[in-house]
Structures are given as C-alpha cells and as structure tokens.
Amino acid sequence: MTDIPEDAQIEEAEEIVAKTKDFVRFLIAKRSDDYKCSQCGANTWSIHNESGLALDKPSGDGLNGESPVIEFEHDIRNYELAGITYGIHCSNCGFIVFTLASIVNNWVKENPADEVHEE
Numbered sequence: 001m002t003d004i005p006e007d008a009q010i011e012e013a014e015e016i017v018a019k020t021k022d023f024v025r026f027l028i029a030k031r032s033d034d035y036k037c038s039q040c041g042a043n044t045w046s047i048h049n050e051s052g053l054a055l056d057k058p059s060g061d062g063l064n065g066e067s068p069v070i071e072f073e074h075d076i077r078n079y080e081l082a083g084i085t086y087g088i089h090c091s092n093c094g095f096i097v098f099t100l101a102s103i104v105n106n107w108v109k110e111n112p113a114d115e116v117h118e119e
C-alpha cells in the first residue's frame with residue numbers, strides 16, 4: 001500500500017486553483033514567522049508569480065490575482081511525474097521554494113477565507 005496519488009486525483013486537484021492570497025494564508029498557517037531561506041538565511045520572500053517578479057510594483061499588489069502556479073514535469077527512474085506547485089522565492093538570493101499545489105488546495109478547501117476570524 002502506498003500513498004502515491006493516482007493520476008485522476010492529481011488532475012482533480014489541478015481544477016481547484018488557490019488564489020495568491022490563499023497561498024499566503026497557507027504559508028502563514030504552516031510555516032514559522034521567521035521562516036528562513038535554507039541557502040542564505042534571509043527571511044524575506046516574494047510570491048513567485050507575475051506580480052511578485054515585477055520588482056517595480058509594491059509588494060502585495062498581486063494578492064488578489066493569479067495563482068502562483070509553476071508546472072513541473074520530470075522523470076524519476078521510470079516514473080513520470082507531472083503536476084503543479086506554488087512557489088515563493090527568496091528576495092535576497094533568489095532561491096525558489098516549491099509547495100505541492102494539491103496540498104495547498106486541500107488546505108484552502110478545509111480553511112476557506114470567509115471562516116477566518118482575525119482579531
């Protein structure tokens with residue numbers, strides 16, 4: 001028995017795409033406040049989407065926009081893997097951290113924005 005998802009489950013997950021602001025909520029919920037870059041130790045991050053990559057725009061400008069989707073496809077031995085991830089990159093050294101989209105999307109489904117009470 002394995003936990004490797006069937007192809008069908010991956011495709012189902014792709015249909016639900018988290019918005020950038022949902023991804024940010026996920027990151028805040030799952031990672032520590034001082035989450036540091038494993039390469040350089042900085043703790044300033046940008047969302048790896050079009051808005052995040054445009055350095056002349058104020059940060060946060062793209063929060064309601066497109067999801068930070070990065071598609072990947074690669075082979076591990078004889079297994080073909082394809083899917084989508086969401087990415088953030090270190091503002092200091094550019095190191096990119098990928099997060100599997102299906103995990104974020106499932107979390108967003110269980111934690112919709114409307115039910116979050118900020119105090």
Ligand SMILES: [Zn+2]
Binds near residue numbers: 038039040090094095
């Ligand atoms: Zn870095």
